Amino acid sequence: MEIVAVHQGFEAQARRTPDAVAVSWGAEQMTYRELDRRSNQLAHRLAELGAGHDRPVAVLMERTPDLVVALLAVLKAGGCYLPLHSAYPIERMTAILSRSGDPVLLTDAVTARRSLPGRGPVLLADADEQLPDLPEDPLDLPCHPAQLAYVMYTSGSSGEPKGVAVTHRDVLGLVADSSWDTGWHQRVPMLAPYAFDVSTYELWVPLLRGGQVVIPPPGDLDVGVLTDLVKQASVTGLHLTAGLFRLVAEEAPQCLAGVREVLTGGDVVSPTAVRRVLDACPETVVRVMYGPTETTLFATHARFAAPFTAAGAVPIGVALDGMRAYILDDGLRPVAAGSVGELFLAGVGVARGYAGRPDLTAERFVADCVQGDGRRMYRTGDLARWTADGQIDFVGRADDQVKIRGFRVELSEVEAVLSQCPGLLDVAVVAWEPEPGDKAVAAFAVAAGADLDAGTVRDYAAGRLPEYMVPGSVTMLPALPLTPNGKLDRKALPRPTPRAAGPARRGPAGSLEEALCELFADVLGVTSVGVDDDFFERGGHSLLAMRLIARIQDLTNVRITMRTLFDTATVSSLAEQLRGQPSRSPAR
Incomplete structure (x- = not known):
């Protein structure tokens, strides 16, 4: 059949x-x-x-x-x-x-x-x-x-x-790709939220090829949990978002030892991170994957093995078996090698379109004018160029879409939600990097009166948007800067700053609290942290929390979980929690 x-x-x-x-x-x-x-x-x-x-x-x-x-x-x-x-x-x-x-x-x-x-x-x-x-x-x-x-x-x-x-055709096309023929994806952990496209790989590649889906323990993922899971379940293949891959590479690359192939992508992949993982795990292959949800998941890939030298940007590679990649100019004509154009994707993985939105579907899913076979291609909005050896280099975006910790965020959607906040006169939303490689959303707001503050604006967003889309920084301005023709002057916006601590700040008592204050400040990218400052209220998020946990475990030899950090998010409460825990060798 x-x-x-x-x-x-x-x-x-x-x-x-x-x-x-x-x-x-x-x-x-x-x-x-x-x-x-x-x-x-x-x-x-x-x-x-x-x-x-x-x-x-x-x-x-x-x-x-x-x-x-x-x-x-x-x-x-x-x-x-x-x-x-x-x-x-x-x-x-x-x-x-x-x-x-x-x-x-x-x-x-x-x-x-x-x-x-x-x-x-x-x-x-x-x-x-x-x-x-x-x-x-x-x-x-x-x-x-x-x-x-x-x-x-x-x-x-x-x-x-x-x-x-x-x-179904789209998913089967992904599963049939020859990149899985190595047999290295037999035991795959389901790390991604199943509401995001990476779950397509984590579920259907192993299940349709005789492999095993490994369900992680309940709770949030951290480096210690990942280390235990890889070892105990004998994981052979897995996917980490570019941000998580970079964090693991910096904090505990050896935790991937034994994994035959690590997939990563969803954002620009750090060549230094690739080198650190391959240096620590020379038997492991790192495969950089690229592809939007509109092409089912992965559309291109680039394979890296030890020895690896981190030189220049990491390419997103070549098209998967059933896919075709075009880099076209504004007239939808192929560009020469080295020239920048927009990346279009065609082939078996191109989705049907947007459910109930024929207008958006017609805008992004267009006739494949290169192949001319009557099928469609998807215009990604990503800018790219061909390298001399026939691979694709990602250059940037042609619009205001960004990736936040691997999640796609349209800044215009965040603006649209914030614009409905009562008492808000005007708003602009941008992406910024509190530290290199760590993108975040920042908002600049103009209030109609004195009653609206940054905390209220952020709380409004938190009640209506997923956590990764909520602005980590809200700056109140008397007016948004405009160009002479009346458009937003993004270059004139001030640099966003991490959320400030409260007015009353108590200093550390003892060496443990002092060391934790230094760790909090270093991870958050701020000059100082008080013992009563909340890590998440100061701008912490899941990836930064994973980094903090790894460093606390290095400092104290005490294993803590993400839930512990959520429940004891200040230096004082976390220090009290740590004092009550027996010291042990770090799990990683």
């Missing part, structure tokens, strides 16, 4: 290796046979609730084996999954569900205790008692490769998130 759908590919693999481990979570394991059986049952229940051809089923769950069951079941029921990120504000999730017609919401017992968005039916995917008498055989519905597999929402330049509609 010709395989035209993702779940068909899984079912074929389950018939070949029914007793092989498909999903592992600590000491727990689920075989291909068990995953097939459980997803079949849930698919029957979803079909009863109306799931079907191109109908979305929203998924809002913790990262557990039940999540893998749920996503596979949606496909088996003929539907497409609509992943929601638990870190999204309720208002954002509700808006996405409303645009999708308030579909069935698949959730779990933990998430169901929270206030859930949406008005459609809610089904607990981890409650086996809901599926006692349902058939274990597949629904065996007709499939077509152009049928939707998922709709994934990204930041939108129009001021609203947009849903990228990806088909």
Whole structure:
């Protein structure tokens, strides 16, 4: 039988290796046979609730084996999954569900205790008692490769998130690429939030090739958790965003020893980071991946192995097997090697378009005028050039889209949300680097009166935007600087500064608090930190928190978690926590 759908590919693999481990979570394991059986049952229940051809089923769950069951079941029921990120504000999730017609919401017992968005039916995917008498055989519905597999929402330049509609053909094209033929992606940890496109690699490459999806322990990722996971699960392949890859390279590159291939991308990759990882792990291959959600995930790749010399920018490589990359000028004509143009991508991974937005689809998905075969290409908005040896160098953006810790952010969407803040007269949003390689969002706001301050503006954004889109710095100005023709003069904006500490600052008491104050200040990129300053209120975020945790463990030989830092985010409270913990050798 010709395989035209993702779940068909899984079912074929389950018939070949029914007793092989498909999903592992600590000491727990689920075989291909068990995953097939459980997803079949849930698919029957979803079909009863109306799931079907191109109908979305929203998924809002913790990262557990039940999540893998749920996503596979949606496909088996003929539907497409609509992943929601638990870190999204309720208002954002509700808006996405409303645009999708308030579909069935698949959730779990933990998430169901929270206030859930949406008005459609809610089904607990981890409650086996809901599926006692349902058939274990597949629904065996007709499939077509152009049928939707998922709709994934990204930041939108129009001021609203947009849903990228990806088909079964797109996913199968990625899975079929020969870069996976090495067998190095047999045990892959699911590190990325499943509402982001990297989960396509982390789920379907191993599951359709006889491998194993490794579910990390609950809680936030840090270097210690990653070290333990790589060792205990014998991870063979994984993906780290460019920011996380750089952090691991700087703090603990040896934690990747034993991994056969490390994928990284989502932003500019540091050549120094590549060198540090390959120096520490000479048997490991680093593969730089590039591709927007609109091309399913990866479109180009560049392979690096030891010995490696960090010289110049790291290229994004050449097109994957089923993809084509063009660098075109303003007239959509190919540019010569060394000349800068816009990068266009064509081939098997190009998505159907934006769900419910034919206008945006027509703007970004255009006829492939180079191949002239009647198919479409996606205009990325990225500027690039061909190198002398036929690889692609990323140069920058042609618009105001940026990557924040691997997440795509349209600055115009942040501006659109902030412009609705009561009492705000004007606002401009820019990207800046508090430290080299660490991008953040900064806002400049003009208040209509004296009652509105920077903290209120930031709180307004935090209630409506994902954490990575919330401005880390809000600067209040009497007016935005303008050019002579009345446009925003971005060059005249002052340099953003990290959020200041409160007026009352207490100094450290003892050597531990003094050392922690120095670590906090160094990681945050500020001159000093008081013992009562909150790390996150001073501008800390998840990647900086991982860096801080690694350095605290080096200092104290005490293992702490991301949750500990969230709960004890000041020097004084963290010092008290550390004093109560036994010293141990660092896990990394």
